[in-house]
Amino acid sequence: MSANTNRTGPSPDRARVMRRTATGLLLLMAAAFVALQLLRGSHPAWGYAIAFTEAAMVGGLADWFAVTALFRHPLGLPIPHTAIIPTNKDRIADTMAVFLKDNFLTPQVVARRLVGFNLAAAAGTFLADPDRSGQSRLRAGAANLLADVLESLDPERLGTQVRAGLVHQLEKIELSPLLGQMLSAAIADRRHLPLLEGAIRWAGNALEANEDLVRAMIRERANSLLRFAGLDTRLANAVLDGLYKLLAEMVVQPDHPLKLKIETMMEELAHNLVHDPATRLKVERAKLDLLANPAVSEWWQSVWERLRRSLIEAARNPDTALGTRITGMLGELGQALRQDPALQLQINRFARRTLVGVVSRYGDEIVRIVSETVKRWDAHTVTARIEGAVGRDLQFIRINGTLVGGLFGLAIHAVERFL
Structure with missing residues (x-):
């Protein structure tokens, strides 16, 4: 839950606390304005205090209306140009898609961003470090994936398919x-x-x-x-x-x-x-x-089954020669990627061309998926997600509006006093 919250924005509890703080400050200014009006005295400071609370109350109300109008109708009243986000959900989805395509998913942008980024050297540094925990997880993941694949497939059918493939290739040679x-x-x-x-x-x-x-x-x-x-x-x-x-x-x-x-x-x-x-x-x-002799087929099936079981046992045990070999292969690959400029140039060029090709070929599809996904969301979901991401900052706008409004009220009152 926390990890997801960190990725998508402030938690709902923190946004709720800031909303209550902004509302409480607005109510405080309103209560102070009423109290100062009832207890008005002859001292000039009363005028400054009343001007501050009055302007702060107006500024807070204006920013409350503006922030609320983004997500819903203020006080439930169907005021024109309010509930902007849920009303314009589809247009926002299309705008997001166009922004994503124009700024991130064009071949020129991808190629420009990849220039100077040495992907091969970064991968080599990661793989060459034997103490890096990520590499251990990578090795274990690769070994377990190999074992799972070998166990999930039908041994006899797989062996038959492999033999048929070999026979087919040998027949052509x-x-x-x-x-x-x-x-x-x-x-x-x-x-x-x-x-x-x-x-x-x-x-x-x-x-x-x-x-x-x-x-x-x-x-x-x-x-x-x-x-x-x-x-x-x-x-x-x-x-x-x-x-x-x-x-x-x-x-x-x-x-x-x-x-x-x-x-x-x-x-x-x-x-x-x-x-x-x-x-x-x-x-x-x-x-x-x-190749057509049944004895050859039976011999290959027995060889394949022994090989399959040996691979599964070796992959499940990280201390076997297979696990050590995988670690050694990853380390050798990392050293080559980190120390060979020619290899880095080839791999970086291949990665850049691949990514540019993917963007050129599937960029419009990716944008369409983003747009259609947002359009499928209901208005409440869109509002909740956007408000959950930026709601806390919007409440700071309300607080700032209240305080800045009060300061402007003081300034205006001071100008009136000296004119």
Whole structure:
């Protein structure tokens, strides 16, 4: 209640006290005038006192009539040109709207007022101060807003929508040329070598882990004569030794023929991915088949749900890494805004253009809302709100009118005495 009162003007109680004070002063002057008339003496001071009270009474009555006529009919009498505000409510609304538009909601006025105002630096100073309570509330508000949004939305439906959006975007992207260009760039920069060597080592480890399986396969395919002579075991050992030797030579020899053959095949693949229609069509079909696979959909749904729950838990707990990260991001943003003149120039220019654009586009609508809102108020509401805002000052006018009127009465009486 108090906060609202401070924003809209003096409280009704204070305005009522000032009204009673002004009325009491007027009644005091009237009572003093009557008493002085009844007790009139021969001393010249009586004339000055009577002139003061008489003029003060007239001045107080005149200002009472003027102040009252703004809001209502004095004594309830329908005197012309009284109750000015309730009678001219609609015209006042239009005047307020025109004043607001001409003085505040024109692009020229907004642009002129924003010149010299460094909005970016002010925002940077606010965000860069880690001890500022407002920043803590901002961080907490952002985290809670994120958590509320994630909790209020249907997880399954949201996950499906996100997946559908990703699938839609992936369907529009032709992966084959991208993969071909990436592979060509990797080969040109020799970044494919660690991957190739890793594949060779993986093949060696896989061969070592499955020696028994390889030996069994060779025995099964050997004829009975080899098995009878025991040559199948020697054959299996020779095959394994040859494979180990081949893999080892490919690792240590950069120009190994088989290694060079693999690189040539990779170059051909990169070229076909970009220029061969048949290869590109195969990649696109494989991409679409993968996106349409139900297993991929189930995998994404489980990933999304784990991600959503982790985000909610992190947002609800201000001491988690997410809260710390938000604080760090706000601080870094504040430092950048405060210390980078080029960034300040861009953001201030963007803010100025945005506000000017909003005023240009919606200024008339804002003015119309103000005008229509005031017009929808009834006369009593308009009168009460305006009187509540300026009523206390208007009662000071009555008090001043009473006192100033009395002083003028003294001056006039003094002039009469000396003429």
